[in-house]
Amino acid sequence: MSGARLGRVLALAAASSLALAACAGGGGDSGGGDAATVKIGFMGDLTGENSAIVIPPYNGAKMAIDEYNATNPKVKIDLIKYDSQGKSDQATSLITKAIGSDKIVALIGPAFSGESKAIGGTLEESKIPNISPSATNSGLASNGWKYWHRVVANDNDQGPDVADFLVKAKAPKKAFVLSDDQEYSVGLAEAVAKKFTEKGVQVETDKFSKDASDYSSTVTKVKSANPDVIFFGGYYAQGGRLLKQLRDNDVKTLFASGDGSLDAQLVSGAGEQAAEGAVIACPCNIPSAEATGESKKFFDNYKKSAGSDPAIYSTEGYDAATAFIKAVQDGKTTSEDINNFLTSVSFTGISKPIKFKANGEPENNSIFVYQVKGGVLKLLGPSADAKLEG
C-alpha cells in the first residue's frame, strides 16, 4: 500500500516538474502550486456489510474520471478511495488523512448519512467541497453547510412518496413501520410514518439494534398487530434477515423498504421465496439493458469498465464526479473555486438534471419504485404512476 502511494507521489512530482519545465519558457509565474493533477477523494463503505450500495457509485465515479483522463486534459484528476466501512469513527480519521496528507481538493461522498453527519463539520472547516451520491437523510441539508452537496433526493421526499404509493396501491388501514437504529434508517422510517398518519392510516412502530440478528420480539409485535403493510427503514443486510424471519413466522403482509435495501442481497439474504413481491423505493433510476440513448450508452460503458450491470447509485456516482470534472475543465483547481463553480453548475446528468439548491440539495427529486419479481429487482416506474404487480 505505502509502496504504491510512494510511487504515485513520485509520479506526481515528475508530472509537476515537467509542467514547470513546460511553462518555464513562457515565464511561468505560478510556481510550484500549479500542479498538473488534482486529487479527488471517494469515501464510503467499500468493503463493509452494506458495501453493495457504495461500490456501484464508486465504479460510476471512477468511470467518469477515467473517461476524462483519457481525453488527455491539461489537468488530470487522481481519484483516491477511502474505505470508511460506513463507520463514523473510521470516516473521521480517514478525512483527517485525506485533507492533511493527501491534500484532496474535493470529495465524492461520504456515501452514508451517519458518516456524512460525522465529518460534515470537518469538511466545512477545511472548505472541501463534497457531493454525496447516496446519503439521503433529510437533516443533512439543514446544517447550513456551504461545501456539502448531494445528487439524490432526501428521505423527506422518498418517505412521503413511498407512503403515498403504498396507500394508493393497498389502501391500508394499519401500517407497521420498522427500522434499525442507524441515522438513515430512523429518519426514513419517521418520514414514512408521518405521511401514513396524515393519510389516516393507523401506524405502529418498532426499532431494533443494527447488530441484532434475532428479530423474534419485533416479529411478534408485527404479528399481533396484523397490519396491511409493513415498511422497513434500513439497509439490505438487516432488511434481508428481517424479511426472512417475518415470512418464517407466517407474516405474509406486503413488505416495503427504501433505497438502502435496493440490492440483490436483500433477495439472497431473505431467500428468493420470502423476498418475492417486496416493494422498494429509491430516488434512483438504474439503467437496464433495455434502456435507450444516454442511459444505454452508460449501461454498456459501465458493464465494460466495472464488469457488472449498473446497480444502485452508479449513475449518481458518475454525475457527482462529472460535476467536479466540469469544474476542473473550467480551470477551477482549488477547493474554493470548485465550490463556487458548484453553485451555478447545471448539466444533464445520466441520473437526472444536475443543479444544486443553495443548501446543497439537488433541484430534481423524483422517486422510483421497484419490486422483487422472480428473485430480481424490477423497475415499476416513477412513484406517482407505478403499478404494483401481483
Next chain:
Amino acid sequence: MLDDFANQFLPSTVGGLVNGSIYALIALGYTMVYGVLRLINFAHSEIFMIGTFASLTVLLAIAPSAPFTGIALVGVLVLLIVVSAVVSGASAVVLEAVAYRPLRKRGATRLAALISAIGASLFLQELFALVVIDWLIDKPGRNQASAPRFVARDTVFEVGNVAVRLDQVIVVVAAVVVMVALDRLVNKTRIGRGIRATAQDPEAAVLMGVSIDNIVRVTFMLGGAMAGVAGALYVMEIENTGYMIGFVLGIKAFTAAVLGGIGNLRGALMGGVVLGLIENWGAIFLGSQWKDVIAFTVLVVVLMFRPTGILGESLQKARA
C-alpha cells in the same frame, strides 16, 4: 398495553427460549474457562463465529435443494453439530496454546492475559474478514453470508396463540441434550473431577497428580465445542452469519454467565435462558430497541443483591 402483553407473551416466550438456549451454550465456554483459570476469554465469541462458518461451509457443500426430513434431517443435523464442535474445540485449544499458555508459563498477570484475549479476538475477526471467509465460501469477507435452508419451518405443535416451529424445537432440545451431557461429564467422570479439582485449588490438584496443562486444554476444548454446537444451531435457525457475528452474541453470553454466577455450569444455563426471556418480555412493553438496555439493567440489579450471580456458587462446588 395489557392487551399487547396478553397477545405477545407466549410468542415472546418461545423466541426468548430459543435465544436463551444459544446464549447458554456460548456462556458455558466463558464460565468453564473462568472457573479453571480465573480468565475472561474474550476471544470465545470468535470461537463461536468459527463454529458458524464450519457449519455454513458444510451446508454449502451439501447444497440442499429442499429441506430434509426424517433420517436425512437428523443425519445432516448431527453432522453439522459434530463438525462445528470439532472445529471450534480445536480452534479453542490452538487459541489457548498461542494466546494464553506462553503468558501463563511466565507467570504474567491476569490483566496481561485479558489484553491478549482482546487482541486474539480482533485478530481472528480480521483474519476471517480479510482471508478465511473469501477462501472458504468465495464471498467478500465483510458481507453477510447466507446459509441455505435445510430444516422446514413447519409447525410442530401449538400452545395458545403461538405455533412452535420445528427449528425452534430442535434448538432447544439439542441445547438441553448437549448441556446435560456436559454436566454429566464434569460431575461424573475422572476428567471432570480433574477440572473441578483444578478450579478449587490448582496447587493441591498438582500435588494430587492432576496435569494442569491437560486440564486447561480439555477445558478450552469443551468450552469451544459448546460454542461450536451453538454455531451450528445458529446457522440452522438464523441462516446467516458474518465475521462480526460473535460480537453481540458474545457479550450477551458473557452477561448470561455472570448473571447465573460465573464459574458455574448450571448458572450459565439459567443465566442464558433468563436473559433471553427477559429481553423478549421487556421488548413487549418498551420496544425492541430497548432489549440490550433491559438485559444490562437486569444484570446490574441482580448483581446489586447477589454479587456472585443467581446461583452464585462456582465450578468446584457444583458436585451436588
